[in-house]
Amino acid sequence: MTTLTKDSPISIPSRGRHSRREGDLGRPRGPGSVLSYAVLILMFGYFLLPFWWILVASTKSNDSLFSSPALWFGDNGLIDNLREVFTFNDGIYLRWMLNSAFYAAVGGVGATVVSALAGYAFAKLRFPGRNLLFNVLLGLIMVPATALVLPTYLLLSRAGLVDSIWAVILPTLLNPFGVYLFRVYANDMVPEEMLEAARIDGASELRIFRSVALPVMRPALVTVLLFSIVSTWNNFFLPLVMLSNDRLFPLTVGLRTWYRTATINSGASVLFNLVIVGSLLAIVPLVAAFLLLQRYWQGGLTVGSIK
């Protein structure tokens, strides 16, 4: 599947909607639950296997990768690998990492701001063309993003914008699914009475948005931000098509060029250990982000399925 389904459904922790069922904890455990545990433990091993592999493989030198068992340690080359990955080819890996961080930060924050403003307006403000525009959005929410990459490339190349950071950042700012979720969230969570009261007090609409609506919408903001940042960091097809200057590559595209070179030359020019350590470093920040921000995605995506 493709990372370009950037309209990834986003979990919105809605208050009170899923109250925990307390009875679960005190249930009797029978043979069924022993079987369940066995299945879960097997699955647990399956989902963690590639992580275990990459942790182990990162500690090996290129030779040891071939000579030692795949799922166990060989020689101790972690420090050398780390040094090599950051110095190879004039330290281009660090450059890719900074590019990824930059695209993810600017694209993620930008997409969240744009979606929050539009979603709030659709839910709470009256203006001409509101329903028409929102229906256009709903109609287009299913357009597969991969179908748009090629024409967007051709259009941007006419505008002289391909092979620049804008070619990667601008298209990621559009997130129709985010707008939809903010609209649902604002609709459910921002009380009309609060807005009315602020209006009567003479507050400007801008001020009302900032001081009344935004604090209420904060959980949705963090969630959309998290998923936007992740989808931009993980993006592959768009930068692959848009960029040819390798100084502008994000990690995903850069590591693919290393991987290709390594595979085609059987590891002669770029070494497999660099690709492996590079991959490990590329996934650490995101796995960490998801672990730290658990409560923002654990609530699960219910908005999309209920509405």
Place this chain on the structure above:
Amino acid sequence: MTGSVRTRRRSIHRQTGTGLLFVAPFTVLLVAFLLFPLGYAFKLSLYRSTLIGGDVFSGLGNYQDVWADPEFRQGVVRVVIFGLVQTPVMIGVALIAALMIDAITSRFTKFFRLAMFAPYAVPVAIGALMWGYLYSPDLGPLHADLLTGPLALISMGNIVTWQWAGYNMIILYAALQGLPREVLEASRVDGAGQLRTAISVKIPMISSALVLTVIFTIIGTLQFFTEPLLLQPLNPGTITNSYTPNIYAFYQAFSYQQYNYSAAVSFALGAVVFVGSYLFLFFARKRSGLQ
């Protein structure tokens, strides 16, 4: 809803200005990066570039060629078969896991949830690359080439399952957690066991979440691209330049400069995905009586 008529009118006036201001950036982006490219792709697909005459209007000629193109057809058949197998397998894994951790809540299941979701945080390109090593006859634990012939598609299906099952599990698990407690209690009082409750009560009640996960999976499988592209250097004989429609469109455009033909391929694929997902949604809603 108090206040005099005049304040109210002024308020609506101000709302108009702010509303337009707030949707302006989104609207500009929607036009520039969705409507306009969509229209442009359609226009491109209706033309042919010729050596002497430049771009010539050819109506639906490109689409006829695409439809008759055996490479395109093989790619379509491949992703459809892939989708038919992949969707039930992956959603099945996600559903079973969600039902089990919903039934037994313990410290382990909390940990399990994290572990199963973790692959979602891995970029698809890097996930494919990691599995590529595990499948390699030189570096992998099985010392067998798992990317030849029909095995290749199964191996790639495994990558997709690994990467997305946890994400779907989270959606289904959240839906399960939202079920009203009384209904489950009633089922238990009626003497239904865990398995029976799961099959007859829980699964029907989370059908809307299931529909959602199925749609996302179908959309994803039809657009299959990143995994085969990444793994192509491992076995270019099996994973050809027309392995999936998206890969075909990519190579047509960027290796052969066939922009018009490529536009027709991706527009046709986009239309199939678009219409397919709406039809599925429509019928699923009708059948399950969702709003």
